[in-house]
Amino acid sequence: MRAWNYSAGPSMIPTEVMAKAQAEFCDFNGMGLGVVEMSHRWPEYMKVAYDAEALLRKIMNIPENYAVLFEQGGGRGQFAAIPLNLLPEDGFADYFVTGHWSSCAEKECAERYGKTVRHECFHKNEDGQYVVDFSQMKVTEGATYAYICLNETVNGIEVFDLPDTGDVPLIADMSSNILTRPIDVTKFGAIIFGAQKNIAPAGLTVTIVRRDLLGKARKYCPSILDWSVLDKYESMYNTPNSFAWYMAGLAFEWIEGLGGVQELERRNIAKSDMLYDYIDSSDFYKCQVAKSDRSRVNCVFNLNNEELNQEFLAEAKKRNLLGLKGHKVLGGMRASLYNAMPIEGAEVLVKFLKEFAQSHGGK
Ligand SMILES: *Cc1c(COP(=O)(O)O)cnc(C)c1O
Numbered sequence: 001m002r003a004w005n006y007s008a009g010p011s012m013i014p015t016e017v018m019a020k021a022q023a024e025f026c027d028f029n030g031m032g033l034g035v036v037e038m039s040h041r042w043p044e045y046m047k048v049a050y051d052a053e054a055l056l057r058k059i060m061n062i063p064e065n066y067a068v069l070f071e072q073g074g075g076r077g078q079f080a081a082i083p084l085n086l087l088p089e090d091g092f093a094d095y096f097v098t099g100h101w102s103s104c105a106e107k108e109c110a111e112r113y114g115k116t117v118r119h120e121c122f123h124k125n126e127d128g129q130y131v132v133d134f135s136q137m138k139v140t141e142g143a144t145y146a147y148i149c150l151n152e153t154v155n156g157i158e159v160f161d162l163p164d165t166g167d168v169p170l171i172a173d174m175s176s177n178i179l180t181r182p183i184d185v186t187k188f189g190a191i192i193f194g195a196q197k198n199i200a201p202a203g204l205t206v207t208i209v210r211r212d213l214l215g216k217a218r219k220y221c222p223s224i225l226d227w228s229v230l231d232k233y234e235s236m237y238n239t240p241n242s243f244a245w246y247m248a249g250l251a252f253e254w255i256e257g258l259g260g261v262q263e264l265e266r267r268n269i270a271k272s273d274m275l276y277d278y279i280d281s282s283d284f285y286k287c288q289v290a291k292s293d294r295s296r297v298n299c300v301f302n303l304n305n306e307e308l309n310q311e312f313l314a315e316a317k318k319r320n321l322l323g324l325k326g327h328k329v330l331g332g333m334r335a336s337l338y339n340a341m342p343i344e345g346a347e348v349l350v351k352f353l354k355e356f357a358q359s360h361g362g363k
Contacts, residue, residue: 001320002015003320003321003322004319004320004321004322004345004348004349005322005323005341006321006322006323006324006334006335006336006337006341006345006349007322007323007336008153008154008176008197008298008323008327008334008336009153009175009176009194009196009197009202009336010196010197010201010202011196011197011198011323011336011338011340012338012340012341013200013201013247013251013340014251014254014339014340016254017247017250017251017254017340020250021246021247021250028044029044031044035048035242035243035246036242036243038242040236040239040240040242041236045242045246046236048245048246048249049070049235049236049240049242049245049246049249050234051249052070052245052246052248052249052252053068053070053235055249055252055253055256056068056206056248056252058256059179059252059255059256059260059261060179060183060185060208060261061182061185062185062208063185063186065210065211065212066185066208066209066210066211067207067208067209067211067214067227067231068206068207068208069206069207069208069209069227069230069231069235070204070205070206070235070240070241070245070248071204071205071206071207071224071230071235071240072203072204072205072224072240072241073205073224073225074194074202074203074205075101075173075175075192075193075194075205076104076108077205077225078173078192078205078207079104079105079108079109080108080112080113080225081192081207081221081225081226081227082105082109082145082147082171082190082192083108083109083112083113083114084113084217084218084221084222084225084226085209085213085214085216085217085218085221085225085226085227085228086144086145086169086171086189086190086213086216087109087113087114087144087145088114088144088216089114089218091114091115091142091143091144092114092115092116092117092140092142092143092144093109093114093115093116093117093143093144093145093146093147094116094117094119094139094140094143094145094146094147094165094168095109095116095117095118095119095146095147096119096121096136096137096146096147096148096149096163097118097119097120097121097122098121098122098132098148098149098152098155098157098159099122099149099152099154099155099157100152100153100154100155100327100329101149101152101153101154101173101175102147102148102149102152102173105147105149105173106118106147109147117140117143119136119137119138120133120136121133121134121136121137122155122157122293125290127290128288129287129288129289129290130155130157130288130289130290130293131289131290131292131293132157132159132292132293134161134163137163138163139163139165139166139168143168144168145168145169145170145171145189146163146165146168146169146170146171147170147171147172147173148162148163148170148171148172148173149172149173150172150173150174150177151174151175151176151177151180151295151297151298152295152298153175153176153197153295153298153327153336154298154300154327154329154330154334155289155295155300155330156287156289156294156295156298156299156300156301156334157289157293157294157295158177158293158294158295158296158297159293160292160293162187169188169189169190169210169213170187170188170189171188171189171190171191171192172188172190172191172192173192173193174191174192174193175192175193175194175197176193176197176198176295176297176298176336176338177198177295177296177297178191178193178197178198178199178206179198179199179255179261179264179339180198180261180264180265180268180296180297180338180339181261181264181265181268181296182261182262182265183261185208188208188210189209189210189213190207190208190209190210190213191207191208191209192205192206192207192208193205193206195244195248197297197336197338198297198338198339198340199247199248199251199252199339200244200245200247200248200251201243201244201247202244203241203244204240204241204244204245204248206248207227207230209227209231211231213227214227214228214231215228217229223237224237224238251339255339264339267339267342267343268296268297268337268339269296270343270346271296271337271341271343271345271346272294272295272296272297272299272337272346274343274346274347274350275299275335275337275346275349275350275353276291276294276299278350278353278354279299279301279353281363282353282354282357282362282363283304283357283362283363284303284304284305284353284356284357284360284362284363285301285302285303285304285353285357286301286302286304287299287300287301287302288300288301288302296337297336297337297338298334298335298336298337299334299335299336299337300326300330300332300333300334301332301333301334301335302331302332302333303332303333304362305360306331306332308360309331309332309333312324312333312356313325315352315356316352316356319352321348321349321352323336335349
């Protein structure tokens with residue numbers, strides 16, 4: 001029996017993908033060994049790796065003039081790689097801050113690599129709910145790039161409309177909402193994401209970058225973070241996370257098989273609507289993000305009586321509902337409904353929320 005896993009990351013992987021990896025674990029394609037044991041230089045492995053890249057290009061509709069790089073170092077690694085690859089010593093970059101992760105990215109740049117203009121792009125409205133403030137998303141003249149996080153995993157805030165940055169490349173962190181809805185790649189200079197939320201095990205990071213932005217890295221940028229080095233060596237400059245890359249390929253096949261990102265978007269809307277609709281109708285729980293800016297994949301909510309938090313989590317665990325505790329910087333609860341979460345996972349959660357509320361005099 002599989003648990004209902006609402007963890008924010010590493011997180012649920014589709015059971016079909018887990019089962020396929022398990023079936024092939026000790027013996028891949030009759031080779032008598034597993035992918036995890038194979039050299040990344042073997043043609044059999046390279047086929048796995050580059051088929052995965054081709055499939056990602058297909059399901060995301062990534063044009064030829066973008067490089068797709070499979071790396072390590074996570075989102076945090078890319079927070080450093082972005083300025084090291086793009087920002088000249090005397091330049092500056094705009095950072096649109098909509099929550100925890102964009103704030104971390106801004107700090108990484110400002111404290112180590114170069115000047116930033118930090119735009120505070122979210123605030124509490126009259127109703128005490130967080131809203132994304134697009135009026136603050138204006139690029140500063142002369143900025144080398146503008147940075148945005150399309151889904152704030154910790155805060156439960158998602159950005160659906162993109163700011164118009166003109167010729168200034170828009171660099172986006174999509175770690176937690178990649179492949180959860182169609183994205184027009186051509187609107188971005190670069191897209192970065194870790195695989196551990198919507199795709200595969202932790203330890204794999206992907207950068208999709210427009211080719212004209214390659215070759216601008218600082219001299220002292222570590223080779224391993226230099227996008228043009230990774231591009232030149234087709235992401236095999238050093239040993240990649242070969243197993244996570246393989247599992248990403250299985251996830252891409254799974255996505256293609258169920259109808260692509262359009263179908264996932266439909267499911268993700270259905271799941272998150274179900275949860276938010278109940279929370280809004282309840283007098284027991286609240287969501288502190290304004291309706292228009294709520295994440296479809298990280299539903300952040302609170303019990304009105306926070307003293308019941310421990311009991312809530314313990315009761316959830318008894319029913320095999322795991323990973324509902326909110327991020328330490330915010331407290332409260334968070335249910336992550338990533339791609340792998342079936343609609344039934346949202347139904348089970350809403351049922352539990354209701355029953356817990358009712359057993360404590362709420363609705
Ligand atoms: C998880 C997450 C990160 C951090 O990723 P690591 O791989 O742990 O470095 C960065 N940005 C967003 C939006 C995330 O969800």
